[in-house]
Amino acid sequence: MGSTPHESLGALENAVLSALWSAQEPLSVRAVWARLARRPPLAYTTVLTVLDRLHDKALVLREKDGKAFLYRPVMSRDEWVGERAARVLTESPASLSEGVLLAFLDSAERTDPEVVARLSALIAARRGARRS
Amino acid sequence: MGSTPHESLGALENAVLSALWSAQEPLSVRAVWARLARRPPLAYTTVLTVLDRLHDKALVLREKDGKAFLYRPVMSRDEWVGERAARVLTESPASLSEGVLLAFLDSAERTDPEVVARLSALIAARRGARRS
DNA sequence: GGCGTGTACTACGATGTGTAGTTGATGACA
DNA sequence: TGTCATCAACTACACATCGTAGTACACGCC
Numbered sequence: 001m002g003s004t005p006h007e008s009l010g011a012l013e014n015a016v017l018s019a020l021w022s023a024q025e026p027l028s029v030r031a032v033w034a035r036l037a038r039r040p041p042l043a044y045t046t047v048l049t050v051l052d053r054l055h056d057k058a059l060v061l062r063e064k065d066g067k068a069f070l071y072r073p074v075m076s077r078d079e080w081v082g083e084r085a086a087r088v089l090t091e092s093p094a095s096l097s098e099g100v101l102l103a104f105l106d107s108a109e110r111t112d113p114e115v116v117a118r119l120s121a122l123i124a125a126r127r128g129a130r131r132s
Numbered sequence: 133m134g135s136t137p138h139e140s141l142g143a144l145e146n147a148v149l150s151a152l153w154s155a156q157e158p159l160s161v162r163a164v165w166a167r168l169a170r171r172p173p174l175a176y177t178t179v180l181t182v183l184d185r186l187h188d189k190a191l192v193l194r195e196k197d198g199k200a201f202l203y204r205p206v207m208s209r210d211e212w213v214g215e216r217a218a219r220v221l222t223e224s225p226a227s228l229s230e231g232v233l234l235a236f237l238d239s240a241e242r243t244d245p246e247v248v249a250r251l252s253a254l255i256a257a258r259r260g261a262r263r264s
Numbered sequence: 265g266g267c268g269t270g271t272a273c274t275a276c277g278a279t280g281t282g283t284a285g286t287t288g289a290t291g292a293c294a
Numbered sequence: 295t296g297t298c299a300t301c302a303a304c305t306a307c308a309c310a311t312c313g314t315a316g317t318a319c320a321c322g323c324c
Contacts, residue, residue, distance in 0.1 A: 042314075043316085044270090045317095067320090067322070081236075082233070086243060104213075104217050105251070108218040111218060115228055201302080
């Protein structure tokens with residue numbers, strides 16, 4: 001797999017990506033800039049640079065629309081978050097170690113008690129679907 | 133919870149932490165240096181600096197042993213990995229979104245087909261244990 | 265054929281990290 | 295008791311990343 005998730009991004013890079021995710025369509029630099037609506041306002045070229053860097057990192061795609069580029073995230077926020085989490089979990093030698101998975105479940109449950117139940121339900125559903 | 137995981141570390145910081153995890157006992161700077169065994173060898177003070185920084189980040193504890201300090205990781209590798217993964221997963225707004233969890237399962241399974249089954253088993257075991 | 269809008273290129277400061285030297289304390293040993 | 299080895303604190307520097315932005319150049323419209 002080509003794989004994209006590059007660990008972690010800076011705050012502004014994240015904000016820009018979030019703006020793209022929030023929009024359901026590709027956005028121009030100016031549109032992203034407008035959605036960020038910082039006080040004091042960012043320079044137009046700041047947003048341009050950040051989008052450029054995200055493009056270099058292969059985190060966004062862009063297509064020409066007349067004179068301007070329209071930017072679109074290469075993956076959904078869900079994929080981005082999910083893949084990064086999975087990557088952290090499986091990065092270490094012995095990723096299947098029970099200890100790692102237990103620590104993961106403990107920590108996740110501590111943050112959000114429902115998440116483990118949801119995981120369990122999803123796993124069950126997948127198992128059912130695959131058997132079909 | 134106090135919480136520790138600071139996102140991600142540099143390569144050398146990781147190597148030093150790994151050395152501490154591999155040892156089952158607190159290590160002196162020199163002992164860590166010996167276990168790293170880099171070619172060409174790192175300067176002693178390089179290892180010292182890295183351990184110092186890890187100490188600043190509250191990732192290792194240290195105690196005086198005669199003239200020297202002995203360093204010990206503040207958490208196990210399993211906890212470190214598990215907590216970081218959970219943190220990534222639950223960081224975003226709507227962490228319980230099915231989409232995120234599905235993407236997580238897909239990605240994890242792609243990397244290691246067994247991990248989902250293990251997770252499922254662990255969840256079941258926890259559920260049983262809690263009901264007791 | 266200038267003007268506005270957009271992109272590419274360049275830049276600079278802050279921070280984190282790898283790497284290591286210098287300095288000063290301290291304990292052991294002759 | 296004075297010297298030497300060992301260790302820790304502090305300082306330093308290069309390099310990458312990121313936030314932030316300016317300048318220069320292209321292109322289409324009026």
